[in-house]
Amino acid sequence: xxxxxxxxxxxxxxxxxxxxxxxxxxxxxxxxxxxxxxxxxxxxxxxxxxxxxxxxxxxxxxxxxxxxxxxxxxxxxxxxxxxxxxxxxxxxxxxxxxxxxxxxxxxxxxxxxxxxxxxxxxxxxxxxxxxxxxxxxxxxxxxxxxxxxxxxxxxxxxxxxxxxxxxxxxxxxxxxxxxxxxxxxxxxxxxxxxxxxxxxxxxxxxxxxxxxxxxxxxxxxxxxxxxxxxxxxxxxxxxxxxxxxxxxxxxxxxxxxxxxxxxxxxxxxxxxxxxxxxxxxxxxxxxxxxxxxxxxxxxxxxxxxxxxxxxxxxxxxxxxxxxxxxxxxxxxxxxxxxxxxxxxxxxxxxxxxxxxxxxxxxxxxxxxxxxxxxxxxxxxxxxxxxxxxxxxxxxxxxxxxxxxxxxxxxxxxxxxxxxxxxxxxxxxxxxxxxxxxxxxxxxxxxxxxxxxxxxxxxxxxxxxxxxxxxxxxxxxxxxxxxxxxxxxxxxxxxxxxxxxxxxxxxxxxxxxxxxxxxxxxxxxxxxxxxxxxxxxxxxxxxxxxxxxxxxxxxxxxxxxxxxxxxxxxxxxxxxxxxxxxxxxxxxxxxxxxx
Numbered sequence: 001x002x003x004x005x006x007x008x009x010x011x012x013x014x015x016x017x018x019x020x021x022x023x024x025x026x027x028x029x030x031x032x033x034x035x036x037x038x039x040x041x042x043x044x045x046x047x048x049x050x051x052x053x054x055x056x057x058x059x060x061x062x063x064x065x066x067x068x069x070x071x072x073x074x075x076x077x078x079x080x081x082x083x084x085x086x087x088x089x090x091x092x093x094x095x096x097x098x099x100x101x102x103x104x105x106x107x108x109x110x111x112x113x114x115x116x117x118x119x120x121x122x123x124x125x126x127x128x129x130x131x132x133x134x135x136x137x138x139x140x141x142x143x144x145x146x147x148x149x150x151x152x153x154x155x156x157x158x159x160x161x162x163x164x165x166x167x168x169x170x171x172x173x174x175x176x177x178x179x180x181x182x183x184x185x186x187x188x189x190x191x192x193x194x195x196x197x198x199x200x201x202x203x204x205x206x207x208x209x210x211x212x213x214x215x216x217x218x219x220x221x222x223x224x225x226x227x228x229x230x231x232x233x234x235x236x237x238x239x240x241x242x243x244x245x246x247x248x249x250x251x252x253x254x255x256x257x258x259x260x261x262x263x264x265x266x267x268x269x270x271x272x273x274x275x276x277x278x279x280x281x282x283x284x285x286x287x288x289x290x291x292x293x294x295x296x297x298x299x300x301x302x303x304x305x306x307x308x309x310x311x312x313x314x315x316x317x318x319x320x321x322x323x324x325x326x327x328x329x330x331x332x333x334x335x336x337x338x339x340x341x342x343x344x345x346x347x348x349x350x351x352x353x354x355x356x357x358x359x360x361x362x363x364x365x366x367x368x369x370x371x372x373x374x375x376x377x378x379x380x381x382x383x384x385x386x387x388x389x390x391x392x393x394x395x396x397x398x399x400x401x402x403x404x405x406x407x408x409x410x411x412x413x414x415x416x417x418x419x420x421x422x423x424x425x426x427x428x429x430x431x432x433x434x435x436x437x438x439x440x441x442x443x444x445x446x447x448x449x450x451x452x453x454x455x456x457x458x459x460x461x462x463x464x465x466x467x468x469x470x471x472x473x474x475x476x477x478x479x480x481x482x483x484x485x486x487x488x489x490x491x492x493x494x495x496x497x498x499x500x501x502x503x504x505x506x507x508x509x510x511x512x513x514x515x516x517x518x519x520x521x522x523x524x525x526x527x528x529x530x531x532x533x534x535x536x537x538x539x540x541x542x543x544x545x546x547x548x549x550x551x552x553x554x555x556x557x558x559x560x561x562x563x564x565x566x567x568x569x570x571x572x573x574x575x576x577x578x579x580x581x582x583x584x585x586x587x588x589x590x591x592x593x594x
Contacts, residue, residue, distance in 0.1 A: 124154040171195045247340030247367070249374025253333060264327065264335050265355070265372050267310040271329055275310040279575040280480050284526035286533075286543040286553045287579045287593035292332045294590035296324050301584030302345050304522075304572040307354040307371075311575035314582060315357060316590050319344035323359055325371070328574065332592070336374055340367060347388045351397035358400060360386035366402060368414055380412050382419070387430055392456065394439040401442065403430025409444055411457075423459045425452060431520070432476035434485050436499035443485060443503070445473035451487075453503050463503045474520040479546075480529040488523050492516055494534060494544075511544045513551045522570045524581075533581060535568035541583050541593070557583045557591060 101107055111134060125131035128150060130142030140152050150158065160168065171194050176187040256263060267275050297318035306328065307313040313335070314326040323338040323345065343362035350357045356377065360366045366380040366389060382404065389402035399420070401411045409430055411421035428447030435442045436453075441462070443453050449470045453463035473495070475488040482499060484506065489495050494511035498504050514521070517537035524533045531552065532544045539558020544551050558566045566586040574580035577594070584590045 120154050120156050127155055168194070245340060245342060247338070247369075247376035249339070250337050251335070251374070252337060253327075253335045263372055264313065264325075267312055268329060273576050275312055275576050277576065279309070279311075280527040280529065282528065282576075282578055284528045284531055284573070285579040286531055287555070287581050288553070289594060290591055291580075291594045292592040294324075294326050294332065294334070294592070295588075296334050296337070297322065297588040297590075299344070299588055300586040301570050301588060301590060303348045304570040304582050304584050304590065305348055305350055305357075306572055306575055306582075308350050308352060309354065309575070311577075313354070313371075314572075314590070315348055315350070316584065317345040317348050317359060318588060320588075321345060321361065321363075323348065323369070326590070328580075328592075338369055338374055340376055341365065346386060349390050349400070351391050352393045353397065356397060358389050358391065360389050360402065366412075378414060378417055380417065382406075382408075382410060384408075388433050390433045390435060390442070392439065393435060401433055403433050403444060403446075405429040407446065407448075409433070409454075421457060421459060423454060423461075425459075425461050425464075426450070431472065431474050432487070434476045434478050434499075436478065436482065436485065438482070443476075443497070443499070445476065445487065447472050449473075451497065451503070465497075465503065465505070474516075475522050477523045477525050477532075479525055480527055486511075486523060486525060486532060488516065488521050488534065490516065490518075494523060494532065509549060511549055511551075513544075513554075514540065514542045517567070519567050519569055521567070522572075524571045524573050526573050527575055533571045533573065535571050535583065535585065537567040539566055539568060539585070541568050541571060541581070555593065557593070558585060558587065 113134065121131045125142060128143070128146045130140055130144075130147045130152075131154075132138045133141045140147055173188060173192040173195065174185075175189050175192055176185050178187045178189075180186045253264065258266075269275075294314075294316070297316065297320055299319035301316060301318055303315075303317045305315045307315070312328050314328050316324045316326065318324075321339070321341040321343055324334055325336040325338075327333050327335055338359075341359065341361040341363050346360045346362060348357055348359050355371055357369055357371060358366060359369065362385055364381050364383060364385055366386050367376050368378040368380075369376055380402075385405040386402045387405060389400055391397045392399045392401070398414050399411060400414065401409055401423075403409050407424065407426045407428055407430070409423035409426070410419055411423070412418070413420050423444075426444065426446040426448055427450070430444060430446050432445045433442055434444075435456075439456070441453060441455055443451060445451050448466075449472050450464065450466035451470075451473065452461040452465070454461050471490040473487040473489055477486045478484075478499070479486065484496050485499050486494050486496050492512065492515055496506040496509045498506060511532055511534070514534050514536040515538055519535075519537050521535045521537065523535070525531070525546070526533070530546050532546055534542050534544075535557075536542055539556060541555050541557040542551060543553045557568045568583050568585040570582075570584040572582050574582075579594055581593045582590055583593065
């Protein structure tokens, strides 16, 4: 009995009932799976013994699944046994891998075709309606009627051959001399005609739209339309001199002299602000309301400049070819007008003392005016259009530089009227000129999307900046500190460049929020250097903080009564008032804000 109970014992003090327990049996939940093909019912006794032997070997192999070595000798049959389990969907019956889908709808075969062939066939299909199908070994598909009409040729094959093109060019008239406007050997350029009427060159796109017309049909059309009347000679004649034009001036004020025989050139002393102190000595603020409107010009304003030092006079120029001098204080009346240009004025600039000023115009002349008397002192011209001009401030205003539309910067002496220097390195018309480094150097920008720095008087640039990400810099404003120059960029932002030795762009400082829309929008910096002002093509004037780049304010400064005001193209800060700004735009009205 003790042997049956195993290790169970009873104490002497207690009496227990003896119970017999059944032996424990291991239960395997996984079903028996044969590793051989077929079931045991289909095998003979020898095969069954082999299966049993294989199951033992399998148990030995599964005992340590992490082992890399077999602990028994595997028979040849087991080594050659095919793999069991579900079929691999990514393999074929011969064991090769299937190609996976590279597009959602299936597998696309890769092919190679050059860009030239593709563009030719694409143009052929767009123009003629048929093209080659690479899937059909280059068979032509598409518009069968056009295919029959042109014989299956593409747009390149339908064009003229090299020999035919040379014959056509040989029959073309000469371009002529660019210095001759009218008469014999006049400049024709790309408008030069062909000799004879037997040349009929048509593009493949025109061939697809209509049949080739006969010579008679072309002749009939020409007779119906008639020849185009040539432009009048005055429209293209730029060689006419300015000798017949007389400069005139008119005083519009009440009295030219005061009780002490002083003209408007005298700086007034009866104002709330001292106009004799140094500019930038007080803090500036952005204006908030309209104070006055100056109305005289009949066309868009092109420049606005306060007289240096005192800022008690305002000079405006317009596309109506007139200049106007305004009183910035008191009654704010028109004091004097200057006439003498025949076309729109492009830019103006004051001499350092304000007694003279320069004007440039599309009539290809630059003129030096006396501010007080209104007389024209000198005329300067090179036969090209001046876009901008600046006095050299350090030599008393006896020399000035001008940026021309022929990519050159020229330097004139006002005493002799002679051209003394020429700076020719830009690749496009000049847009801005700014003197820096105590007026010993100047910076220039052009339509060639570059910036160059020059030593004054030396026609070789000392710095050239041209980046692929740069846009044309159309207007400039020097910072009162003399360390920076702000530029209006054509990509609707104001960028800042250092005016020191390296002339690098300050990429951490930029001003955005206005829209130029292709206009040359002017910008200005307050005398204390704390606020940047700029016009806007939507009729606004915008103000930013110089240090942070945050926009302070935005004023609707265009024509009233419009949902979107006309573009504001000119801005100028008063030199002494805390918040006076003048603006001008396409409506021809000069507005004073405070």
